[in-house]
Amino acid sequence: MSHAPILEVKNLSISFALTQGTLDAVKHLSFELSKGETLAIVGESGSGKSVSSNALMQLLPNNASIKPESSIIFEGEEVLAKSEKDMRKIRGDRIGMIFQEPMTSLNPYLKVGTQVAEAMLCHRSVSKKVAKARVLELFNLVHLPFPEQAYGKYPHEFSGGQLQRIMIAMALINEPDILIADEPTTALDVTVQAEVLNLIKEVQTQMGMAVLFITHDLGVVKHLADRVLVMCKGELVEQGETQEVFENPQLPYTKMLINSTPKGQKDEPPKNATELLKANDIKVKYHIGTQLISRKKEYFEAVKGLSLSLKQGETLGIVGESGSGKSTLGRALIGLLPSSGQINFKGQDVSALTKKERFALKKDIQVVFQDPYGSLSPRMTVGEIITEGLTVHRPELTKKERMTKARKALEEVRLDAHSINRYPHEFSGGQRQRIAIARALILEPSFILLDEPTSALDRSVQLTVIDLLKNIQKQHNIGFLFISHDLSVVKALSDRVIVMQKGEVMEEGTAEEIFKQPKSSYTQKLIAASFDLETEVTTEHKVA
Incomplete structure (x- = not known):
């Protein structure tokens, strides 16, 4: 790894003009990033992490202002002095970015293959055929199912995790000098998360690419980063080599971040709790095309005859990899998607x-x-x-x-x-x-569908939200259907758990049974992938 900085940020200060006064989002932030290095910026939601990364690309909203003393040097040139025309030559080419919210980062009116290829066509003198081949290659690399079919689909036809993989492919297509990854694994299930992190490291090694990693997931940081910057309320409060920060954190704030892992189990609902929701043989299928000659319609079955029940005051966790049918099932149960089968409520x-x-x-x-x-x-x-x-x-x-x-x-x-x-x-x-x-x-309400409600939250806030949901559930006797790929959160919040894969139930039982004695190899794989990173963080800090 070269020690020559490819990026130098000096005294960066950013404020926002709000409807009521001004918010100082970033205050005098300074750091360097070298070729081949991975630098992680961590901190709670609202600490200024994403604002800082957006400033590097001049992608701040109109109500943002950068203080005159600020400086961002990319390969010896001042970024803040560049025109919008000059920045277009840098964005997506010299500096790639994976945004935090894939659902709003893609144009809903364009096919995803076209959007990813566009990033290459704008910056490289290649044919559409060459660009498409490169897109399909990257779709395979990020493990997007059925790359050829995916190329011609629209964003709404993918799950959140699949959309994030598409965004990663778009960011890597031009082999940038710097990759800015803003919460790139937030929407991914645990098994794919590990694959994506390894993919980023592999591409980084091949290209000597520098990576600026923005995240609230300290397990990811431990796995990926060389150095860590800790931000709190817009200020840099601690920094250092990753191992040193994790084993010997200097500030209470950093210690709090490291130890903010959901723990414990939920209190059982009352023994005499009445049944709130019962679903029998729920099936959901999507029309995916029509055969050319016979005109016979073809369907994809996303949920295949699933049955479940939920009592008042109970939490039923639904887990599985991206595309397993979790969210489809949830939306069918509350009437947002057409389905067959019987649904009884109260x-x-x-x-x-x-x-x-x-x-x-x-x-x-x-x-x-x-x-x-x-x-x-x-x-x-x-x-x-x-x-x-x-x-x-x-x-x-x-x-x-x-x-x-x-x-x-x-x-x-x-x-x-x-x-x-x-x-x-x-x-x-x-x-x-x-x-x-x-x-x-x-x-x-009596029933709340929670579809990945903590995926966008930092760990410390997750603990608050989990406790909040538990207290409200206990006070009002609400039933929760909790859909998530974050198994530590599911374990802390759920009474019972259903494990799904490809629209089917692989395993069902109490939370204790599922996490202590998983029966299916698929559940065992999910749990192993999930707690590998979590255990690394919490255990090593306790040893230190």
Whole structure:
């Protein structure tokens, strides 16, 4: 590894003009990045990690301003002095970037193969045929299923984890000098996460590429990084060689980050708990094409005759790799996707309900989606977003009463109640997810579908959210269907667990049975891949 810095950041300070005052997001940040080196920036949500990486590419929003004393030097040239035309030659070519939110980073109107190939066609003098061949090669490298078919599909036809793999392929297609990876493994299941990290290391070795890794997952940092920068509230508070920081953290904040791993188990629901949800033989299939001669329609079966039950006050965890059918099942159960089979809620056959009865049911069934960016309206304030459900289902409440409930909900998810008049773009990804959780809780439902609700949250906030969900569940006797690829979170929150693969149940049992004595080889593989990284972090720190 060369010690000559390819990137030098000096005294970087960034502020945002908000609806109420100014926010200093980054304060006097300085660091260097050398060729072939992997530098990780870690910290809680809102610490300034992503803002700093976006500044390197001049991708900050219009309400952001960089202080005059700031400097970003890339290969001896000042980035902040470059025009937009010059920056277009750097972005995606000299510096590649994997963004945190793949669902909003891809154009929904263009096929994914076209979008990935475009990155090469814009910067290289190659034919479309050559670009397509390179795209398919990368799709294979990042283990995207059926690369040829995937090339011609649209973003909405992929799971969150699959979209992230597509974004990684796009960032690597021009073999950049620097790869900025902003939470690149957040949406990936544990087995693919390890493969992607190894892929990045492999490509880095081949090309001598420098990697700037932005993450809140310290297990990933331990696996990948040479050096670590720890940020807190926009400031650099600790830095050093990875091993030294993990084994001998100097600050309480760094120690807290290292030890923020979900632990413990959930209290059992009451023995006399009544059945809240029962589903029998649920099947979901997607139309994928029509045969040319016979005109026979072809389908992909995403969920294959799955049955489950959920009691009041109980949490049922659904785990499995990306594309296993977890989210499809969840959305079918709450009526967001057409399905066959029978769904009973509180003893009523949902298919037999009238339109009016189904509308009333919506108050009792809420959902927190995986993507905090796409699920919040950018044109509404946080207060309007959280109270929208109250406006529909509790019309007797005054605006003042609704806002009082919204402030209380914000405080419950560890957000400042005074932020009620701010807009979603003024929050980090993790903060937006907490807003989405507050929106679901404010109606006090009987059932909440939690679809990867902690995937965008840093570990310390995950602990808060897990405790929050446990307390609210205990207080209001809510049933949770918890979908996640993060097995440590599932273990801490679930009473029972269903393990899915390719639309089928591979294993089912109590959380204790699944995690202590997994029967299927597939479950054993998931657990081994998950706790390898977690154990490395927590155990080695305790030894130190």
